[in-house]
Amino acid sequence: MLKGVGLTLNKVQGIGVGLGPGSWTGIRVGVTVGKMLAYASEKPLCGVPSLEALAWSARDHSLPVYAVISVGVGDAVYAARYNVKNDEMSRVGDYFIGDIKGLAALITEPCVLVGTGAASYTEKITGESGIKIKAIEANPGGAAVAFLAARRLARGESDDALSLTPLYLKESTAKVFVNKYKP
Amino acid sequence: MLVLGIETSCDETAAALVDSGATILSNIIATQFDLLKKYGGVVPEIAARRHTESIGYVVKEALDKANKTLNDVDAVAVSSKQGLIGCLMVGVAAAKSISYARGIPLIGIHHVEGHIFANRLSHPELPFPHVCLTVSGGHTMILYVNDNSTYELMGTTLDDAAGECFDKIAKFLDISYANRNTGGGRVIDELSHQGNLKAFNFPRPMIRSKNLDFSFSGLKTSVINMFKDKIVRGESLPLPDIAASFQEAIVDVLVTKTLHAAEEKEVRAISVTGGVSANSRLRAVFQETCERKGIAVFFPPLSLCTDNAAMVAAAGYAHLKRGEFSGLRLDVFPNAPIGV
Incomplete structure (x- = not known):
């Protein structure tokens, strides 16, 4: 990628990394690469939640944005609501993990829904509640991560490379099991 | 040359600095024992998450302890073959990033080759060719080690690894993990000192088979069945005797087969590596038998028996000297074979 734009790592001033949620293995590899690249090249690092990077692709709309990423089990999803104001995005409320029906119950006003499979999510949610939703098909991309990271770095914010960890949002199945049955 | x-590859996050494949400048191991003990063993997802949390700190500590910086490092070697796939990926992603950021060579190492180098690192006098028994929670292999670079797989386990068998029996007897602070193998080793190793005649699976393969699942079943029988009959359960007799059965098979291999290849040296090579009874029986037969036997110091990165760095140096590097496309192979 750097070769493609005629740059070397030396010219890079900061590193942004998507933190998840998403595939556990995927985000683990991404975050490990991000933090170790930053550590080894002594460059500032900034982690960006993948749902925020996803919501960024819907920033041109004045409506609230729901970013949705599939958990990969049944129709469970990770989701979060972002409000866009003057080109600034802020998350409203907690991250959501649950099925589409649960997400539909949270959506009470017209909004934009962004993610892979946005159209099919939108159809199901509108079917539940009748609320008007605009679907935008998108992936959380490297460009959005880089842009959001650059903005945070410019504000003087950064993350510690050694302690940065992925945003899994879910405990591993074994941990859930043990906590439930072996108090 | 600093590697x-x-x-x-499993549940230890480790980094080490080794000079010219011979001098250990630092050898840092962050064990996940406390994290994993309530699960009674290694949970791949939990172990992989912990690796991601620890890897940066462990690498930094290895550098700090050696009084070095990444500027001083000439190459980075990483276990990329054999282990838990999700765990291997974290180490490989970290190693690639360091290699790319610093412009230094990257070398993917077979984890078992690492274990072989644990002994070569601590015993430079180890002669070639020799026979190496690598025995741990993940593998039980007899390898013919020809020289620096070629290995011939002479025998391997058909089911459980010997160390896995130790851990599972300890877990079954409820004497490890959850209520102790060490792994199953060590608990059985310690308990056996107070037991009679001839109290029970457990099977020695495949000890008389013509090949050099192992099988430990039948032995495991036999111990478990005997234990359950005793409970049904209301008889007492002499744990030290069970532990000692069970351990003796494993040790007997490992030593007998390794010596067969040494005789077949007519070598005068045996190297024993891996976590189970820390077992005191295994060491004693090997010493005694090898002395009788005029064969030299080598064990790593206890610090290099279980998984560590010093052995990986030492193996990496050997590849480096031969000009063998992996590119940034290096992938992980959880079941990669070693030798032929």
């Missing part, structure tokens, strides 16, 4: 080794 940074990284090892994350």
Whole structure:
């Protein structure tokens, strides 16, 4: 990628990394690469939640944005609501993990829904509640991560490379099991 | 030539700095024992998450302890073959990033080759060719080690690894993990000192088979069945005797087969590596038998028996000297074979 734009790592001033949620293995590899690249090249690092990077692709709309990423089990999803104001995005409320029906119950006003499979999510949610939703098909991309990271770095914010960890949002199945049955 | 080794194939996050494949400048191991003990063993997802949390700190500590910086490092070696796939990936992703950021060579190492180098690192006098028994929670293999670079797989386990068998029996007897602070193998080793190793005649699976393969699942079943029988009959359960007799059965098979291999290849040296090579009874029986037969036997110091990154760095140096590097496309192979 750097070769493609005629740059070397030396010219890079900061590193942004998507933190998840998403595939556990995927985000683990991404975050490990991000933090170790930053550590080894002594460059500032900034982690960006993948749902925020996803919501960024819907920033041109004045409506609230729901970013949705599939958990990969049944129709469970990770989701979060972002409000866009003057080109600034802020998350409203907690991250959501649950099925589409649960997400539909949270959506009470017209909004934009962004993610892979946005159209099919939108159809199901509108079917539940009748609320008007605009679907935008998108992936959380490297460009959005880089842009959001650059903005945070410019504000003087950064993350510690050694302690940065992925945003899994879910405990591993074994941990859930043990906590439930072996108090 | 300074090589940074990284090892994350199972439940230890490890990094080490080794100079010219011979001098250990630092050898840092962050064990996940306390994290995993309530699960009674290694949970791949939990172990992989912990690797991601620890890897940066462990690499930094390895550098700090050796009084070096990444500027001083000439190459980075990482276990990329054999282990838990999700765990291997973390070490490989970290090693690639360091290699790319610093412009230094990257070398993917077979984890078992690492274990072989644990002994070569601590015993430079280890002669070639020799026979190496690598025995741990993940593998039980007899390898013919020809020289620096070629290995012939002479025998391997058909089911459980010997160390896995130790851990599972300890877990079954409820004497490890949850209520102790060490792994199953060590608990059985310690308990056996107070037991009679001839109290029970457990089977020695495949000890008389013509090949050099192992099988430990039948032995495991036999111990479990005997234990359950005793409970049904209301008889007492002499744990030290069970532990000692069970351990003796494993040791007997490992020593007998390794000696067969040495005789077949007509070598005068045996190297024993891996976590189970820390077992005191295994060491004693090997010493005694090898002395009788005029064969030299080598064990790593206890610090290099279990998974560590110093052995990975030492193996990496050997590849480096031969000009063998992996590119940034290096992938992980959880079941990669070694030798032929």
